[in-house]
Amino acid sequence: MGKRSGRQGRRKKLELALNEAMKAEADVQDNKKEAEEPQAKERRLPSVFGVADLKNGAVGLYNVGQSCCLNSLLQVFFMNIHFTGILRRIIVPPHAAQKRRNVPYQMLLLLEEMQCGKQKAVSPIDFACCLSEYKVKLFVQHDAAQLFLTLWNLIKKQIKKPELGVKGRSCSPVNGEKCPVHIEDLSDLYTICVQEHLACQKCSSETKRNTSMLTLPLPVLNYNSQMLKTLEDCLQYFFHPEELTDHNMCFCEQCGKRTPFLQSMKLVHLPQTLTIHLKRFCFEKSAYVHKLSHYLPFPQELDFNAVLTENQCQAGDNEKAAWQYELFAVVAHSGSTSCGHYCAYIRSLTECKWYCFNDSEVCQVSWDDVKSTYGHSSLHWGETAYLLIYMKKHSQ
Numbered sequence: 014m015g016k017r018s019g020r021q022g023r024r025k026k027l028e029l030a031l032n033e034a035m036k037a038e039a040d041v042q043d044n045k046k047e048a049e050e051p052q053a054k055e056r057r058l059p060s061v062f063g064v065a066d067l068k069n070g071a072v073g074l075y076n077v078g079q080s081c082c083l084n085s086l087l088q089v090f091f092m093n094i095h096f097t098g099i100l101r102r103i104i105v106p107p108h109a110a111q112k113r114r115n116v117p118y119q120m121l122l123l124l125e126e127m128q129c130g131k132q133k134a135v136s137p138i139d140f141a142c143c144l145s146e147y148k149v150k151l152f153v154q155h156d157a158a159q160l161f162l163t164l165w166n167l168i169k170k171q172i173k174k175p176e177l178g179v180k181g182r183s184c185s186p187v188n189g190e191k192c193p194v195h196i197e198d199l200s201d202l203y204t205i206c207v208q209e210h211l212a213c214q215k216c217s218s219e220t221k222r223n224t225s226m227l228t229l230p231l232p233v234l235n236y237n238s239q240m241l242k243t244l245e246d247c248l249q250y251f252f253h254p255e256e257l258t259d260h261n262m263c264f265c266e267q268c269g270k271r272t273p274f275l276q277s278m279k280l281v282h283l284p285q286t287l288t289i290h291l292k293r294f295c296f297e298k299s300a301y302v303h304k305l306s307h308y309l310p311f312p313q314e315l316d317f318n319a320v321l322t323e324n325q326c327q328a329g330d331n332e333k334a335a336w337q338y339e340l341f342a343v344v345a346h347s348g349s350t351s352c353g354h355y356c357a358y359i360r361s362l363t364e365c366k367w368y369c370f371n372d373s374e375v376c377q378v379s380w381d382d383v384k385s386t387y388g389h390s391s392l393h394w395g396e397t398a399y400l401l402i403y404m405k406k407h408s409q
């Protein structure tokens with residue numbers, strides 16, 4: 014399940030971002046080979062509608078082999094009109110074998126089936142089979158944060174195939190067709206940028222490094238293992254400077270030895286769709302993973318300028334002016350770490366109403382129902398929010 018919470022979690026967050034960066038490097042290598050294959054003639058699905066958002070009413074996804082986690086994430090992707098706008102512009106792979114293995118294409122087929130059919134729910138089995146080609150298995154309880162990262166990496170990698178345009182190169186729409194997907198579009202939509210500062214406490218030397226992340230992995234406990242009380246507290250804690258002393262000291266080139274350092278994180282850029290990962294699965298103190306289900310409210314509207322101090326930001330006025338968010342979706346987990354279930358609460362962007370997507374069952378819900386995922390310390394089976402997806406109020 015999820016990564017470490019609390020003190021050790023602080024060190025983990027950069028590893029996560031690094032992992033992603035390294036994966037991206039490897040993807041570039043992979044793609045070199047595949048780019049040599051004959052380039053597909055531009056072919057797009059003729060019948061895909063504009064948006065996912067409830068055109069024919071909300072459609073569920075059947076649970077095929079414990080796919081509740083996958084189903085919840087798919088619904089979050091599909092209800093995001095900014096994402097489906099990108100997905101619609103992919104080019105259909107030319108060969109049947111490539112079609113079967115292409116994650117964005119299979120995702121588009123599933124979306125089309127959900128939109129065209131008059132069924133209450135459709136089966137994601139073809140999509141799940143496509144994922145199994147990449148070692149994403151059925152009949153396994155996935156961690157939503159990890160599966161989101163895996164899905165996103167697969168989509169990004171496969172959308173980057175030869176058909177992908179390069180931004181800046183001329184690609185004016187011909188015959189009313191949309192431009193092909195730019196990888197920057199997908200990155201712009203989801204990628205967070207932070208700057209890590211490391212300052213030696215003996216001399217004045219400081220290093221800075223920009224890192225991109227797909228989610229903000231927020232600890233829900235502080236370094237004393239006390240529960241943080243609100244989402245805003247978790248954000249402040251994440252961006253709070255940390256002293257690296259004793260066995261956490263780093264080597265300073267100026268001083269020529271290991272010295273205490275001050276590590277801090279500054280927010281550089283926030284994307285259109287911001288995914289926050291509440292690190293409720295805790296590995297600390299034993300090999301046994303336990304779930305932290307305590308009460309942790311999150312707001313419908315989130316202004317990062319009101320949460321972070323000047324020192325915790327490294328951004329210009331234009332960037333910061335856009336840091337106004339509205340809650341779009343909550344991926345909630347119920348049950349224990351070994352036996353659980355996921356569902357997704359999503360606010361329709363066209364109707365501004367909340368829906369609960371629980372596999373094949375979809376129903377309209379109230380904000381009070383969404384708030385029931387805040388958690389409770391004596392919670393045994395009830396739902397707790399695990400991923401929070403916020404959207405910028407004003408698209409740029």
Ligand code: ZN
Nearest residue numbers: 213216265268
């Ligand atoms: Zn030093």
